[in-house]
Amino acid sequence: EEDDVKLALIKFYNQLSGGSGNPNLGWDINTDPCTNWTGVFCNSKLTAVKKIVLDNMLLSGTPDADSLCAAESLTVLSLNNNTITGDIPQGMESCTQLTHIFLSGNKLSGNLPGSLSNLNNLKRFNISHNNVSGVLPDFSRISGLVSFLVQNNSLTGEIPQFDFKNLQDFNVSFNNFTGPIPDLKGRFSVDSVMGNPGLCGSPLPNKCPKESKITVEKVLTYSGYMILGLVILMFIVFKLVSNKKPKNEKIHDVAKMESGIDSSSKNHSKVTSSDYKSDVIRSEYSITSETGMVSSSLVVLTSPIVKGLKFEDLLKAPAELLGRGRHGNLYKVIFEDGMTLAVKRIKDWSISSEEFKSKMQRIDQAKHPNVMDLVAFYCSKQEKLVVYNYQQNGSLFKLLHENENVGRFDWGSRLSVAATIAETLAFMHEKLYADGIPHGNLKSSNIVFNKNMDPCISEYGLMIVEHQDYSSTSSVQGGSFKSANQSRDGTDSTFEVDIYGYGVLLLELLTGKQVQNNGVDLARWINSVVREEWTAEVFDKILIKEGASEERMLHLLQVALKCIDFAQESTRPTMKEVAEMMNIIKEDEEERSIDVYE
C-alpha cells in the first residue's frame, strides 16, 4: 500500500486503541501491512488491504471512517469483542467495497448513520451487543444482504421490509423496535424478534391491532408514542443526572440496611466508574433490594478469592450486561482489585430459598474440572443470583459463529470439545442422578473456555427448559419426545433434556449452523436430509475443505441422531453411553492422525 494509506490506517488504529491497545501489532509505517501488520489481510498480490480483523484486542477508542476508508479495497472490518465507544462513524459509505461489518460486543452508542444503506456491497452486518439507538437506515435496499444481526441494542422504529427469502441470519431481539413484524417467510423463529415489547404479529403471540382507516387517529397514535418516548427520554436523562454519586450511596445504604452488613469490612468496595450500563444494573439490583423483604448475605461456596464477598459488594461494583437470556441476565462484575465475576440473575424461579440453597450445594459438591465452579450464590424472596468466575476466552457459540477465523476451529478440536463435554455431562449425571438435577439448558453459549482453553460447562442446574415441543423433530422419525417431565422446579425432571441438548450441540459442531428454536429446526432439517440420503450435505463446508474424515463425521452424526431421537425408550442412550461412543470416535481419530504423520 502507498504511504498515505499506511499513515491513515495507523491513525485509525491509534484512535481505536485509545492508548490502551496492544502496541505490538506491528502497524508501522516502515513495514508492509500485507506481511507484517497483525490483523491485516491483503489481496493475493499483496498490493491492497482487503480485511482488517482486530477482534478481542482490548481496543477502547472510537473508530474513524475517514482514515479507515483510505484503504479503498477494504472488504471486511471486524472489531468484535473490544470496548470500542462512541458512534458508528459517519462516512463509512466511503468504504464502498465493504462486504462485512462486524462490530459485535462493544460499547458503541448513538444512532446508525443513514448513509450506511449506501453500502451496496454489504453482505453481513453485525452490531449485536452494543448500545446503539435510534431508527435503522433503510438496509432493505441492499439487495445482497445475507446476515443482519443487531440484537441487544436499544434500536427503535420499525423493522425494515427485508427480502427474508435471501437472509441467512436475522436477529433484532432485545431492542425497542415497534410496529408489525414483516412477513419473515417462516424462516426465522421468535428468538429473532423477542424482547421488543412494542412489536406485534407472527411469530410473536400478540396480534397487531387492526389497521385504523382514519389517518388522523394514526397520527395521534404516533404522536402519542413520540410524546411517550420524549417523556421516557427525559426521565432517563433526569435519572442519569441525578443518579451520579449521591445515588450510589443511596443504593449502598438500602442494601446495607436490608442485609445488615457493614461494608467497611470489605476491600472490594469503592466505586469509581460512571459507566452508564453499570448504573443501570445497579439500579436494577437496587429496585429489587428496595422492594425485597429481608435480604440474606451471599453464600460463598468454593473460591477463597471471594471469601467475605457480600451481596452489597456486587451492587456496588461496576457491572456490564453480557446477555439477556431467556431465564435471566448475565452480568460481568468488575471489582477494584481486578477480580472479575460473572453473575447470573435468575428471573421468575418459583423455588423456595431452602430448595435453591440445597440444589446449589449439591451441584457444588459434584465437582468436575470441566464444569464452571459455583463461586457463590445469593437468594432472597425476589432475587436469585449465582456467581461464577468470569472467563474471558469466550464461548463455544462464539468460536463457531462469531469469529472471523472460524476455519481455525478444526475437526480435531471440535471432536475433542464434544468428547470432553460428553464425559463431563456423564459424570455430572451420575453424581446428581439421585437429586434429579440435570443441566437443563445445555447449548453452545453455555460452554465457555477457561484460561487453558479447556471447555467448561456453565450454568449447570440453574433451570430446567420450559415446556418444549420436540415432537415435530422426532415425528420425522416417527416418534415423539416426551417433555412432560421438564418441570421448572425439577421435581420430576429427567436427564433426557440434556441428551437432546447434547445431540443438538453435536449437530451445531458438525454443520457450523446456528441453532434456532432450541435446535428443533436444525434437527428437523438434518433428519430430512439424512432420510433423502444426502447425508454429506449437512457437514460444515469448512470441515470438508479441511479434509476432515467423512467416515468419522458420519459416526458423530449417528451419535447426534441417537441423542435427538426419542422415538423409542429402548434405543435412547444414557449420557454414559454417549460418552463411550464419543471416546471410540475420538480414539479412532487420534490413531488415524498418528498414522498420517508416520
Ligand SMILES: Nc1ncnc2c1ncn2[C@@H]1O[C@H](COP(=O)(O)OP(=O)(O)OP(=O)(O)O)[C@@H](O)[C@H]1O
Ligand atoms: N462465566 C462466564 N464468563 C464469561 N462469559 C460467560 C460466562 N458464562 C456465560 N458467558 C457468556 O455470556 C453470554 C451471556 O450468557 P447468558 O447465559 O446470559 O446467555 P444465554 O446462554 O444465551 O442465555 P440463557 O443461558 O439464559 O438461556 C454468553 O455469550 C455466554 O457464553
